[in-house]
Amino acid sequence: MSTQADILFEPFRLGNLLLPNRIVMPPLTRSRATQPGDAPNEMNAEYYRQRAGAGLIISEATQISRQGKGYVFTPGIYTDEQIDGWRRVTDAVHQAGGRIHLQLWHVGRISHPALQAEGAQPVAPSAIKPRGAQTFISADSGMVDIPQPRALSKDEIPGIVNQYRVGAENARRAGFDGVQIHAANGYLIDQFLRSGSNQRDDEFGGSLENRLRFPMMVVDAVLSVWGADCSGIRVSPTGSFNDMYDDDPVATYGTFAERLNRTGMSYLEVVEDSFQGNHAGGRPEQVIDAIRAGYKGCYIANGGYSADEARRRIKAGRCDLVSFGRPFIANPDLPERFRCHAQLNEWDSASFYGGDERGYTDYPRLADAN
Template identity: 50%
Template sequence: MSLFDDYQQSGLSLANRIVMAPMTRARTDQPGNTPNAMMADYYRQRASAGLIVTEATQISPQGQGYSFTPGIHSDAQIAGWRHVTDAVHAEGGKIFLQLWHVGRMSHPIFHEDGLPVAPSALSPEASVWIADENGGSMRPCPIPRALETDEIPRIVDDYRQAALNAVEAGFDGVEIHAANGYLIDQFLRSTSNHRDDQYGGSRENRMRFLVAIMTAISEAIGASRTGIRLAPFITARGMNCPDIIPTILEVASHANQLGLAYLHLAEADWDDAPQVDDDFRHQLRARFDNAIIVAGKYDQPKAESLIARELVDLVAFGRPFIANPDYVARLQHGWPLAEFNSQTLFGGNEAGYVDYPSYSVSPSYHTE
């Protein structure tokens, strides 16, 4: 098996095993955080990926933590995303919407009462990107407000409704963002969850919020249209929980019982990050029967090795897709990769977003 083989399992029918990873680009129309024609072009250009997972998309106004990120809770947002899905499908692509609530990873500018929400009133010791008259800057997150117990089921319902909205917008499915220090991940970890009600304390209690979300979405749109992203080895933002690996494995068992389409692991992607050992991969494979996706600074040889050993099924690539809309073809033919402009990652216009060209094969000339 290779990256370029098709994948047919668990409701997924993909032309290849290359996934475009979710990447925040902050290009929505304002006001309203509405997807636009420029975004439709961006995703259309990259539709040769076996599967596209969109940038993280807030399920409600409360779920926002960064400027210009898209939502999926208004009629205008649903209509905007419909242009995106139509464009991708016209190219033969498949696309899932990543559902997002940032929790404490936010800023007072987005909240009427001035406070983000979280499992517990603990600072993430992090910053978020806020647009301003100078283009934008990173600003520190405040100490959040701890959610009341009776507020939590309402957020579960926001996830359910967001999934239904995504289907209305034409998405092939949704990915629950339960990684990277955002709200669901905050509930999962003992370092960020100090609750003493049914959502905190024991492993079962810390998982309760996520299990409710997985169940609600699976019942609403079908388990075969539902994936989940998890981050077992991420430790930043106060996420260094000593119980997270057993917790992730238990989540995988619940996801398997529900029949979710895939598990997507956001692995540590900095240069000296800990390596994911085979023992964990074998344990995860034993717990989850459907597709396993991994993301985290993979190159083609490492990706091909894991697929050949059947430890993973699909591999997600993020940064290379930014400057290489034809990334699949470049890998397949061994063509060189372009470098992206880091100054145009967040916010702005077409520059550094939809103006990266596909690779041009120069004709060769010879004389007899």
């Protein structure tokens, strides 16, 4: 047994929070909000309470408006009922000694008229249908194809930025410790950022400068509510999920990182690799270098990490914190297991999305085995 201190348990100052460890629970959609209304409930509060040992919890993606919804059963943060539901969750996490940020989400084109008010067509920077992308529109729909979106007019963009601002305000009312802007995985902000999905010819598309405009407007709006200390953002520079592609991720994300750095935003979470698809075929070290060169705040690494790889990369200065997605689904006491090098429960992917307590709040803790 090594007598050296475990770097995963070195406390870390993140903005206004002091994290007791370097282990983050990343956003994980579990599609179990109360219907109708998309409000979090007691079962959701129990799930997050169980995982409060994380240095930081980032909530599942949470739509900031009806227009921003892309899947059945996901929670929102735009009605009083939803805010009250999230208050139960934040109270539970805080009572258990944890910290939690809300992930602010607008899906853009990854939606379906069946999920939109009055069957509206989903919106995007450009009218480009994501090939192969699918969603769930009801409990028994199975996966259905995403249709072609309509391109947002320039005049609509300030209203969408305002949805993020109101979402950020509502997150405050719900008792969160901060927010994470979802700019990853092919949703609205990512659709503006990357060249494959943004083929606009106005000031919101075309050049890199123009593609960064909408994302930076959202960042400014969210920071106006929360300040830099309590805000972070998530990107997936080489992810291919939802038919995403960028011509030059080193330039796109290196420049974006440098712009974010100027705002003082407290963290940048990077999906370096993903089981959902990665053009890079492994961690994109050059893109990571460019991001690290531009952005001096806290870097949270994500994607296929084991505890040992996390320790190695933190020690090597490649990241500050690491988030573990599927391991946290299956191991409510993941930090405790890492601390004592215990075996991990395996995740059951059949119960990831939708359903009841099974595969949600019934994964055993180590203590249950004794």
